[in-house]
Amino acid sequence: MSESIAAPVRQRLWEIDIVRILTFLCVIGVHTISHTAGASDLPLYLLLGLLHFTRDVFFALTAFVLVYTYFRRPVPMRTFWPRRFLLVGVPYVVWSSIYFFANLAHTGTTSSPWVVAGDFLLDLATGKAWYHLYFLLVTMQVYLLLPVIVWLVRKTRGHHTLVVAVSGALELIIVTCYFYFPATVSGLLAYKDEYFFSYIFFIVAGAIAADHLVVLFGWVRAHRPAIAVATGITGVLTIGVFLLSIAGGRSYASAVTPLQPIIMVWAAVVCFAFLAIGTVWADRRKTDGIGTRFVNVASDRSFGIFLSHPLFIWLLLWVGNDWFEKNVPSPWLTLVIYVLVVAGAIILTEIARRTPLSLPLTGRRFGGRWFRTTPRQAPRASRLDRSSSAA
Numbered sequence: 001m002s003e004s005i006a007a008p009v010r011q012r013l014w015e016i017d018i019v020r021i022l023t024f025l026c027v028i029g030v031h032t033i034s035h036t037a038g039a040s041d042l043p044l045y046l047l048l049g050l051l052h053f054t055r056d057v058f059f060a061l062t063a064f065v066l067v068y069t070y071f072r073r074p075v076p077m078r079t080f081w082p083r084r085f086l087l088v089g090v091p092y093v094v095w096s097s098i099y100f101f102a103n104l105a106h107t108g109t110t111s112s113p114w115v116v117a118g119d120f121l122l123d124l125a126t127g128k129a130w131y132h133l134y135f136l137l138v139t140m141q142v143y144l145l146l147p148v149i150v151w152l153v154r155k156t157r158g159h160h161t162l163v164v165a166v167s168g169a170l171e172l173i174i175v176t177c178y179f180y181f182p183a184t185v186s187g188l189l190a191y192k193d194e195y196f197f198s199y200i201f202f203i204v205a206g207a208i209a210a211d212h213l214v215v216l217f218g219w220v221r222a223h224r225p226a227i228a229v230a231t232g233i234t235g236v237l238t239i240g241v242f243l244l245s246i247a248g249g250r251s252y253a254s255a256v257t258p259l260q261p262i263i264m265v266w267a268a269v270v271c272f273a274f275l276a277i278g279t280v281w282a283d284r285r286k287t288d289g290i291g292t293r294f295v296n297v298a299s300d301r302s303f304g305i306f307l308s309h310p311l312f313i314w315l316l317l318w319v320g321n322d323w324f325e326k327n328v329p330s331p332w333l334t335l336v337i338y339v340l341v342v343a344g345a346i347i348l349t350e351i352a353r354r355t356p357l358s359l360p361l362t363g364r365r366f367g368g369r370w371f372r373t374t375p376r377q378a379p380r381a382s383r384l385d386r387s388s389s390a391a
Helices: 014-036 042-051 054-072 077-107 113-126 134-155 160-180 189-194 196-211 213-222 224-247 261-284 290-319 323-327 332-353 358-362 380-390
Strands: none
Touching (some): 014 054, 054 134, 054 196, 077 358, 160 196, 196 213, 224 261, 290 323, 323 332
16 A cells, blocks of 8 residues: 555545444443353354454554544644543543442442552553453553654555554464463463553554555455455354364353454454445435434444443343343343443433533533534534544
């Protein structure tokens, strides 16, 4: 690829909106299945494994949007960092507090206030307050690294294929050690999900992809049938690796864990598959159609829904005294909980967006031109810039 982002392109990337929405829907699927799959539900565990591409696609999307936005409208880091850490850091602290203290109340701990405070600060520093918050912690690491990422993209133009290959080899070595040779990286395992370098290939590839947006989107449009075939073949191969791992003695949960080589390969293919779906949507959408308005609003709300959805899983399954598990058989339990969780997160996000709690609960400021919901109400560049906080 030789054509850079400097080539004229549409300001609003509807293709990326579709990638974002699909990724967040699959994230909710991951967390729902994780809590509803029974010990012997092999099909659900296989589906869970296939959905574990989400973190890789998420970080590729984050780097893509950040670099695209920065190259189109460069801003000093003294301006960029405060704005980004406001939109992500504040929700991170608030939701860490909500999940930590809600769980504390539910379990009825008898620890001293000093111990509780220490545990909370440790969870806050490590992204452990709840199982999805490491996403935000790694995102903030990417924000800090943006000057390095931009420098790398610029300085290696003409050699981007090599850079992507090297970063891919590096991540492949890392996840191979995590999965097959954990003793070699025992000091990293406790927080492997929270280190940016566990996703270095997808961060670098997403950033470089943004620098070749025109060529990339054109290539995807020209090869959509081939991408569909590759996705099917890779999906079957991924399931085969899961089954071999299970046959080799791994538990279902261990066999489908996300940080392993086959997931890395699968996630790379899914990136292209989701982008291909996005190009189909972008090519066929009607400017003032209901579908366009829906995608616009869904993309805008996705970050808030992501932040709150585990709260509804917790309320439905744990606080509800296992009512759903006792009365809804598998696999319908997963589907029912998924629908209720999505509905609950949407309602909470919509309510929060209309109050001064919008920023801490959804990552969006209350009022102001950046945070209205229709394309005509805000400049396109501002809309794209704001959406990267939800990537």
